Amino acid sequence: MQTFIFAHRGASKLAPENTMAAFTLAQKMGADGIETDVQLTKDQVPILIHDETLHRTTNGTGYVKDYTFEELKKLDAGKWFSEKYAGERLLGLEEFLEWVSSTSLSLNIELKNNIIDYKDIEDNVLELIKHYGVAERTIISSFNPNSIKRFKRLSKEIECACLTSRRPKDLKSLIEQTKANALHINYNALSKGLMKEAKRLHLPVRTYTVNRPSRLMRAYKLMLDGIFTDVPHSAIEYRELY
Ligand code: G3P
Ligand code: CA
Numbered sequence: 001m002q003t004f005i006f007a008h009r010g011a012s013k014l015a016p017e018n019t020m021a022a023f024t025l026a027q028k029m030g031a032d033g034i035e036t037d038v039q040l041t042k043d044q045v046p047i048l049i050h051d052e053t054l055h056r057t058t059n060g061t062g063y064v065k066d067y068t069f070e071e072l073k074k075l076d077a078g079k080w081f082s083e084k085y086a087g088e089r090l091l092g093l094e095e096f097l098e099w100v101s102s103t104s105l106s107l108n109i110e111l112k113n114n115i116i117d118y119k120d121i122e123d124n125v126l127e128l129i130k131h132y133g134v135a136e137r138t139i140i141s142s143f144n145p146n147s148i149k150r151f152k153r154l155s156k157e158i159e160c161a162c163l164t165s166r167r168p169k170d171l172k173s174l175i176e177q178t179k180a181n182a183l184h185i186n187y188n189a190l191s192k193g194l195m196k197e198a199k200r201l202h203l204p205v206r207t208y209t210v211n212r213p214s215r216l217m218r219a220y221k222l223m224l225d226g227i228f229t230d231v232p233h234s235a236i237e238y239r240e241l242y
Helices: 020-029 069-073 093-101 121-131 145-154 171-178 192-200 213-221 232-241
Strands: 004-008 033-040 046-048 106-111 138-142 159-164 182-186 205-208 226-229
Touching: 004 020, 004 106, 004 205, 004 232, 020 033, 020 093, 020 232, 033 093, 033 121, 046 093, 046 121, 093 121, 106 121, 121 145, 138 145, 138 182, 145 159, 145 171, 159 171, 171 192, 192 205, 213 226, 213 232, 226 232
Parallel strands: 004 033, 004 226, 033 106, 106 138, 138 159, 159 182, 182 205, 205 226
Antiparallel strands: 033 046
């Protein structure tokens, strides 16, 4: 089994995260899939941005939730990264899925509802996944176990993963309670013990965020099901060597 390579927020080391530039670059590099983050606008539109606030990755200020989609589309989401990417825009989940459906890429949509509890984010995202016919190649993940539970109630078919920065105290109960199908865990919390436990539970494990060659090689050695990387070209190169 080959470890699956997800471009984390696109090829985000080389282009502004969660923009079309980062996604198309990841595709050109040969990533197997794309990881992206979804928040909700004031008018309940799923939009791709990692932070709850705008200042780090756009020329806006304040919270995503306080602006309409139309207002957010006017922001520049590339200039912060470099002048070369000035004019990149925030993307709605809808236009992203339309693009994905024209490719063979898999995707991991992270619901960013662990800080702000966006009401109905699960329903809104599911509707779009169904509309663009990408359910079979989509994994939903969240740091909020209740959100995974809600998503699984809405759709048993779509793969869902619990995201965690630490090894869960009781992995079996977490999986039973949420009905999640996989675990997405911080690289620093990986261990052989965790891998054994996941194997006993028949649980795929993917890890974030793996960029350095030594870490890439360790992830491949541990036979992880997937990794999230900002440097998909490098991850592919090392996977070929392994
Ligand atoms: O989904 C894996 C990873 O993206 C989770 O952390 O903060 O990069 O969204 P973060
Ligand atoms: Ca993420």
